Amino acid sequence: MKHTLAVLVENRAGVLSRVSGLFSRRGYNIDSLAVGVTEDPAISRMTIVVRGDDHVLEQVTKQLNKLIDVIRVTDIKADEAIERELSLIKVAADANTRSEIIQIVDIFRARIVDVASKSMTIEVTGDDEKIRAMEQLLRPFGIKEMVRTGKIAMTRGAKSV
Amino acid sequence: MSRPTEKMTGARALIECLYKEEVDTIFGYPGGVLLPIYDELYDADIRHILVRHEQAAAHAADGYARATGKTGVCIATSGPGATNLVTGIANAYMDSVPMVALTGQVPSFLLGNDAFQEADITGITLPITKHNYLVQDAKELPRIIKEAFHIASTGRQGPVLIDLPKDITTDELDFSYPESVELRGYKPTVKGNIQQVKRAAAEIARSTNPVIYAGGGIINSNASGELLKLAETIMAPVTTTLTGMGAFPADHPLFLGMPGMHGTKYANYAIQESDLLIAVGVRFDDRVTGKVASFAPNARVIHIDIDPAEISKNVRVDTPIVGDAKWVLESLVKYSKKCKSEAWLDKIKQWKKEYPLHYIKSDDIIKPQYIVEQICEACGDAIIVTEVGQHQMWAAQYFKFKEPRTFITSGGLGTMGYGFPAAIGAKLGRPDKVVFDIAGDGSFQMSSQELATVVENDIPVIVAIFNNGYLGMVRQWQELFFEHRYSFTTIKGSVDFVKLAEAYGALGLRAEKPSEVRPVIEEAIASGRPTVIDFIVDPEENVSPMVPAGAAINEIMDLEGT
Numbered sequence A: 001m002k003h004t005l006a007v008l009v010e011n012r013a014g015v016l017s018r019v020s021g022l023f024s025r026r027g028y029n030i031d032s033l034a035v036g037v038t039e040d041p042a043i044s045r046m047t048i049v050v051r052g053d054d055h056v057l058e059q060v061t062k063q064l065n066k067l068i069d070v071i072r073v074t075d076i077k078a079d080e081a082i083e084r085e086l087s088l089i090k091v092a093a094d095a096n097t098r099s100e101i102i103q104i105v106d107i108f109r110a111r112i113v114d115v116a117s118k119s120m121t122i123e124v125t126g127d128d129e130k131i132r133a134m135e136q137l138l139r140p141f142g143i144k145e146m147v148r149t150g151k152i153a154m155t156r157g158a159k160s161v
Numbered sequence B: 001m002s003r004p005t006e007k008m009t010g011a012r013a014l015i016e017c018l019y020k021e022e023v024d025t026i027f028g029y030p031g032g033v034l035l036p037i038y039d040e041l042y043d044a045d046i047r048h049i050l051v052r053h054e055q056a057a058a059h060a061a062d063g064y065a066r067a068t069g070k071t072g073v074c075i076a077t078s079g080p081g082a083t084n085l086v087t088g089i090a091n092a093y094m095d096s097v098p099m100v101a102l103t104g105q106v107p108s109f110l111l112g113n114d115a116f117q118e119a120d121i122t123g124i125t126l127p128i129t130k131h132n133y134l135v136q137d138a139k140e141l142p143r144i145i146k147e148a149f150h151i152a153s154t155g156r157q158g159p160v161l162i163d164l165p166k167d168i169t170t171d172e173l174d175f176s177y178p179e180s181v182e183l184r185g186y187k188p189t190v191k192g193n194i195q196q197v198k199r200a201a202a203e204i205a206r207s208t209n210p211v212i213y214a215g216g217g218i219i220n221s222n223a224s225g226e227l228l229k230l231a232e233t234i235m236a237p238v239t240t241t242l243t244g245m246g247a248f249p250a251d252h253p254l255f256l257g258m259p260g261m262h263g264t265k266y267a268n269y270a271i272q273e274s275d276l277l278i279a280v281g282v283r284f285d286d287r288v289t290g291k292v293a294s295f296a297p298n299a300r301v302i303h304i305d306i307d308p309a310e311i312s313k314n315v316r317v318d319t320p321i322v323g324d325a326k327w328v329l330e331s332l333v334k335y336s337k338k339c340k341s342e343a344w345l346d347k348i349k350q351w352k353k354e355y356p357l358h359y360i361k362s363d364d365i366i367k368p369q370y371i372v373e374q375i376c377e378a379c380g381d382a383i384i385v386t387e388v389g390q391h392q393m394w395a396a397q398y399f400k401f402k403e404p405r406t407f408i409t410s411g412g413l414g415t416m417g418y419g420f421p422a423a424i425g426a427k428l429g430r431p432d433k434v435v436f437d438i439a440g441d442g443s444f445q446m447s448s449q450e451l452a453t454v455v456e457n458d459i460p461v462i463v464a465i466f467n468n469g470y471l472g473m474v475r476q477w478q479e480l481f482f483e484h485r486y487s488f489t490t491i492k493g494s495v496d497f498v499k500l501a502e503a504y505g506a507l508g509l510r511a512e513k514p515s516e517v518r519p520v521i522e523e524a525i526a527s528g529r530p531t532v533i534d535f536i537v538d539p540e541e542n543v544s545p546m547v548p549a550g551a552a553i554n555e556i557m558d559l560e561g562t
């Protein structure tokens, strides 16, 4: 089972390695990890997607909380959250295929951010499912390169983590 | 006394900070990047003990901390000095020992350049420290040191490392020591949840076969008085883990001895037949639980621990209470009454009678267990430090510990070579106590260079070598599980330990017959000198009883010839 954790940490050198080291050391599986500064420049926020049952989730949360630089850990429930991920996909494209690709991009409300004679680069934002679907449809054209930011998430409503 | 904004170098500020933390002793070894700090130590009001290997500095700080309850401090130079501390830091981490390790580092502008004697010690020690720091600005030094001592000594205690680039120690700063720490990510829970305490009391009231399973957390929290109170209030027997020895008086009728692999049969039987396990300051180590799935099969479990991450880590817990053992036990006593444990205590009494710890005594050859008994008789309130191996288990089994902080041993990491330097730390922390290092002939050779340290500083610890000519604990497993194939475990005749002691200027004694055991112990104590006693013991004596690896703990058995 997948869980999304919002982890507020001190914005300091070495914090990322403390967190990632904890996961590898204790054998927890990370699906993705995204990190950036928050509205408070002294605090960074990590969004970590971790796989495991409730026991694993409990251990991960407790072990994260033990790190001195970790301020707060919140398990973000999918049904109460906005979840987004951004992906850039560079796909092979020529005069024959370009319009078909543009159609797919439109359907997904994605964006073309770069066009060259033999390729197009597409920016798509959404949840994991949407990005995968997009990837599936573009695959026959030939994906030359793909990069994903990893998921970020925020709870709905006025409440914050 | 320094005025609030006195200008001084980082090195000077470090010393001022150590004064503020009331550090009276540090263990260390100098090097290039430490020159500014060592220049300050030259006439500082702090006792610096020069060890002969940095690993010993860390172990000595650890032994000092365990004997006194204060935070131990060690210091080593960059690169190899720092990496030599690593085993000692890992050891302190596994047993939750408060320690601050200071390391020199190459100057900031060379960091990351593979400079001479550069090692990424904060990276290396990430998984074995409670927290660590690379100081990036001299101005931060007072805050970091204040935080380090706070983190090391509160919550679940542990080692904190501070890496000090050389330029930080020569840069100037306006010194003032912070009054308090502000760490928004670190707020240990001391007071347990009172609803949980009441729930635990209700569990206790329903129990007829309770067992208290107590560990090193009792000692860290100075809670042995409260433990005794709880046991006597509810009338539950108490088993203490290896690191918990001394937390409960061994001569008390409710005492069960140690549980687990080389525990007593009755402690293991009691756990297995208990209906309620009250676990305090323990972590359900695999050496205690044996096969986890069969551990305490009928028991509901109360787990009291300062570290929430220990709750339900290895064993499912019914009533967790996160908090400091002393606080929680004190309030639990308030809400608890005597259990209906009479029949249970009778049964345990019967087990104790039927299955005592035992060994075959001899008039010709020295049995290792006999030495422990004799040390205990000669000096029952000594501090016993150990190395790792068979001798360690015999010390835990046969010494009757009366008080906390009198048994100092490497539990979690099982570090051979720990005992002698830890004994040095313990003796410096508790000069009023006789300190023995119960040692193996193998282990002692991992730190014997520290004989120079004890002689130079006149630290009268007594090393009692149980000389069996083997890496005995490994040999025992080879005997039992590898058809007596003693692959590289024979070390007989390594060195003449008496001459070795004498070469360093220590007193060297030897006992080869049982009748000589007591006299050499008395002689060592009376000498007041650093002493090594070479006890020539039965070479193939085994530690018994034993739970085979992977078995349930009630499958504990006597080994042949014991």
Ligand SMILES: Cc1ncc(C[n+]2csc(CCOP(=O)(O)OP(=O)(O)O)c2C)c(N)n1
Pocket (backbone or CB within 6 Å): B387, B388, B389, B390, B391, B392, B414, B415, B416, B417, B439, B440, B441, B442, B443, B444, B466, B468, B470, B471, B472, B473, B474
């Ligand atoms: C640093 C280290 N290396 C290896 C081991 C594995 N080990 C555990 S006990 C033991 C034998 C110890 O021999 P000795 O000190 O003579 O004690 P004895 O068991 O003979 O009493 C060994 C090699 C260890 N615990 N620590």
Ligand SMILES: [Mg+2]
Pocket (backbone or CB within 6 Å): B389, B440, B441, B442, B466, B467, B468, B469, B470, B471, B472
């Ligand atoms: Mg030996």
